[in-house]
Amino acid sequence: MTAPTKSARTIPTAFAIAEALRIAMASDPDVILMGEDVAGGGSRPEGTDEMGGILSVTRGLVREFPDRVLDTPISEMGILGTAVGAALTGLRPVVELMFMDFIGTCLDPLLNQASKFRYMFGGKARVPLTVRTVTGAGLQAAAQHSQSLYWITAGIPGLKTVIPSNAADAKGLLLAAIRSDDPVIFCEPKGILFLSTDVPEEDYEVPIGTAKVVRAGSDVSLVGMGATVGMALAAADELERDGISAEVLDLRSLAPLDEDAILATLAKTGRLVVVDEATPRCGIASDIAALCVDKGFDFLNGPVKRVTAAMCPVPFSRVLEEAYMPSAARVVEAARGLL
Amino acid sequence: MTAPTKSARTIPTAFAIAEALRIAMASDPDVILMGEDVAGGGSRPEGTDEMGGILSVTRGLVREFPDRVLDTPISEMGILGTAVGAALTGLRPVVELMFMDFIGTCLDPLLNQASKFRYMFGGKARVPLTVRTVTGAGLQAAAQHSQSLYWITAGIPGLKTVIPSNAADAKGLLLAAIRSDDPVIFCEPKGILFLSTDVPEEDYEVPIGTAKVVRAGSDVSLVGMGATVGMALAAADELERDGISAEVLDLRSLAPLDEDAILATLAKTGRLVVVDEATPRCGIASDIAALCVDKGFDFLNGPVKRVTAAMCPVPFSRVLEEAYMPSAARVVEAARGLL
Amino acid sequence: MRTMEPTEEILLVAYRTMRTIRSFEEKLVELVTRGKLGGFLHTYIGEEAVAAGVCANLSDDDHVASTHRGHGHCIAKGVDVRGMMAELFGAGSGICKGRGGSMHIADLGRGMLGANGIVGAGIPLATGAALTAKLKKTGGVGVAFFGDGASNQGAFHESLNMAANWKLPAVYVCENNGWGEFTPTEFVVPVADIAERARSYAMHSLIADGMDFFDVYAKSGAAIARARRGEGPTLLECKTYRFAGHYVGDTLVYRNKLEADHWINHRDPLQIFTSRVVGDRLLAVEDLQRIDREVADRIEEAVSAAEAAPLPDPGDLLEDVYVQR
Amino acid sequence: MRTMEPTEEILLVAYRTMRTIRSFEEKLVELVTRGKLGGFLHTYIGEEAVAAGVCANLSDDDHVASTHRGHGHCIAKGVDVRGMMAELFGAGSGICKGRGGSMHIADLGRGMLGANGIVGAGIPLATGAALTAKLKKTGGVGVAFFGDGASNQGAFHESLNMAANWKLPAVYVCENNGWGEFTPTEFVVPVADIAERARSYAMHSLIADGMDFFDVYAKSGAAIARARRGEGPTLLECKTYRFAGHYVGDTLVYRNKLEADHWINHRDPLQIFTSRVVGDRLLAVEDLQRIDREVADRIEEAVSAAEAAPLPDPGDLLEDVYVQR
Ligand SMILES: Cc1ncc(C[n+]2csc(CCOP(=O)(O)OP(=O)(O)O)c2C)c(N)n1
Ligand SMILES: Cc1ncc(C[n+]2csc(CCOP(=O)(O)OP(=O)(O)O)c2C)c(N)n1
């Protein structure tokens, strides 16, 4: 099921996500979808199925699966905790946490419950929970609706965290997440949610824990994730004009990290820039740099550069938000500095 | 007020913390202390002041400051949120979050409120909040009472996070934290809470953001924080027997990080081991490694090694907990590997 | 409960407040349509009597915590509309220097602790303000505005419990507008009146007609007076209605048009207020018309100023993260 | 409410359960004193009738979420005391392979979703189990045990609200033992009865004498039957008392000795049970004595086995973090 083969159409990431949900629910009656307005009130007799989450990603699903698409109260702690309990007892819940910024209201069920049960209980529990959540800046949604907080979930042992960079991977990663017997956080970056790529129609999975070289190169490695893969690719185009050959690695999984793939590209180029939409402290970018200066030390031909968001809250004003975010231009600058 | 000068006594960290609280409350009527059982029920007419937090750190304070030591319900979100509101309006609250593991129940007031107000409100707010919280393993308190989650608060722009390695620094850092106009997380590592060092009697502050070389050396740098400073010092003793001279740096502040001090010791030795009680992903250890391979690249004479807890929940059984935690022996091994 | 009769001055201010909120937000909708504003915007249109009624009982020494739907609370608490408008344009002259945007407008000098993008998060903040007032004996109160949906948040429960235990001078104003995003309140709140939830804390509670300034003014006035007297907190539920969508751009396909039309045509707080003050000869029609004109001018002026204001300097990106660097 | 008369078999099991809890924990206190056990231990002594009464109405298909004070719930739900004792010794043969310890004992095969070190965290877990039961039509129920202190947590509020909205087959058993650590309940809970809090969710509620197995059995039986019939959740408050300190080692200086003596001497659930079953000739004294001996033997045997059991292999430290590596 891992290699997409059949017909593909160009659809936005949001549709690819909905498609994955539809396939998962149709193929397994234990899969349920819960969250604020995921049915958009559509499970009421007088409701419509025109809504479906604040960004309409789950539009229409409630008509197909009327008992398994559950609107919840605005109670993230209750929602997540209930989903963990449901996962522990036989369901396979997919929870929508509207924006990852809201994780502060419901971290405990992830931090101390879902992630720890299997271990604490001596290997006897399974928590097949998926949390879908929107991450990232760029829509002027300001400080409490724009954060990339996946470093929090990636830092918690027992959780897995994935983030697609395109519609096709979104579908495959989400199907893999839902079918995983471990709790998985599935990030939906704002920057790619409404971008389209070719997406195969069939049921397929992108294996969790595998990065992918999305552009081969030899002079410098650009490591991205989610929306920053696009920045890395744009930077690679720009660098090519200077005669610099950049390899672009799409992490796809933030936990577990595909260390082999990172070390392989570093071994090839000796120079590495990691591009992350999150703030710089305690993040994925630091982990990758740390990996390079530990297991990858012998490959290093120069410093490892981190192009990240700024170490401040996400500002509202367009000009500030732009200055806050990483960009292709900053990746180019960092890469040039290494050569 | 920064340089302790007068008479000192040998007292445990827990007493030094109480002393700092007493000084802060006596010198500023706006300082209040809130938390579960911080007064141990002692503000009731029939109560005793014999209790004071689950580890008795605040014992007796309620008698001295009856209106300012507030027992709360078991409502961390309410406690933290209330404290943030109080800080914003003129009080200087010190909150006890009994164990840092409980941060999952109350992250939002830190993640989206206290840390962001000053910035979001255009520089007009002050949030002089201190959160005292117990971190670390070693007491067989198991998976939900033993975590070192300071990487979460250190990763949030707008917060400061400090962690003392001894009683004297605990007193000075806590006084600095309480008097800071920024929100500060003050970690109380289990591993040092009941260890004693000389503590000056007077009122002094250890400035936030400054690391300290606690042992000079020339062959390798050992960077520790909280309870791991002791491990690093023990490792340095051991290494000395092999003729290896280790410098030990005590971070003291995790955010902001004293980059100059880290780069200075790296410049001196060219080899660095960081020792952290937290799990390895997205942590302080990675940040330090990343700093070394970026701004410190030219000083590097070998890989940067991270000695951390294992990437799993904290196990209960003594033998497993020991295997989980970093240790002087593992630091020695890592340092030897660099030479 | 002693009913309080608002003075003429209070009524004039109240009308100006409500009209300002209405006109300010009608202008926002227009500006969004013209592509002038970014970000997420939630309008308060239809709920003006709540903010106006409550805040008519407050001074700058009283603190208010608000929500994602915060423009009305800000205006009623006296925040300058020019600064607000500039903020929405992301200008450097914005009340938050362009850093906050609609969901984070604050003005501590006015006792406005900020709009808030996290549902329920303002409730403990107001509780904290009430704690400050109590311990520092300021005579002030802490007021939280929040929605029906927010009453399902743990922060609501924990805060009200603490306030009740500590008898804090706090007033919890639940704006029950019938909806949380696209979900009707009765679908997620199993009690008819959210005020009922006060019983869990042995807390005093009241229900007001949120479309009637006079009722909100009287009931919130009683609750605030009670708080100031040291008699503890109140949960005040105001029954109101969100005239427009959840956010600007919401298609409203999920909502029964007859339901909305009923409220909009028969329960408009500005109309209800006008009929009453004119009918009872409390204010003259000319006064109201003059205020309408003044408000319209003020808002036009705010828009012009905001459009002309320079954007922030990207070089200042890292300023004000901390008080002490 | 139809009262249910427990059968002789149920009474025998109940007595064995309560006696096992009591003896198991008395043994723990002894072992701690002898320096044999590490970690934080919280005893359930005095509250045995609650776990025994509720669980007498449950089967392995029903799920229970527990607390930091979880030994009683585990034993009542049928978890093997040998596995539990070995766990407390940190042995590889422990029910959680020595990884969990006292606060994390679980046995999914018995429907025991785990003790829990986070106050209030079990409440949504049981709610989730009830959701599974409802959607998969298993006929099972989800039961949360939690303390009076936990009723001040947001997780309590959010869970009960969800369960009420969805009419889940859930029973929320609040063990009101008068204390949360060193703080008396009335100091932090402003209502006399926590059962009152059900009103916030229009939820059914009941109050039981938590020292009387018969009362708990009947009231929880009614609540569970109601849940199984699809009539929705119940908040059941059991008034009980924590005979010992908050944790093993607690000096109890904060607590009035007269208060404690009253409960210990006059309201011991084992004594109350014994008087009733013997007085009403429901069980023979010999049966009880035989059970006492059997239980004592079983616990001695569990201790010997646990002491002899090898500790886990540190090389297995990283096993079982994930199902799929
Ligand atoms: C913690 C959190 N959860 C969800 C959201 C998304 N959200 C924003 S407004 C809203 C509805 C709020 O309903 P209510 O409290 O009734 O206020 P109203 O919008 O009706 O004024 C939701 C779910 C959020 N901002 N914060
Ligand atoms: C979230 C959280 N906050 C605080 C604690 C510390 N703590 C452990 S037990 C306890 C008291 C619980 O009281 P109650 O719910 O009444 O249960 P009881 O101990 O009386 O059985 C506290 C505060 C915790 N474990 N988790």
Ligand SMILES: [Mg+2]
């Ligand atoms: Mg609403």
Ligand SMILES: [Mg+2]
């Ligand atoms: Mg209790």
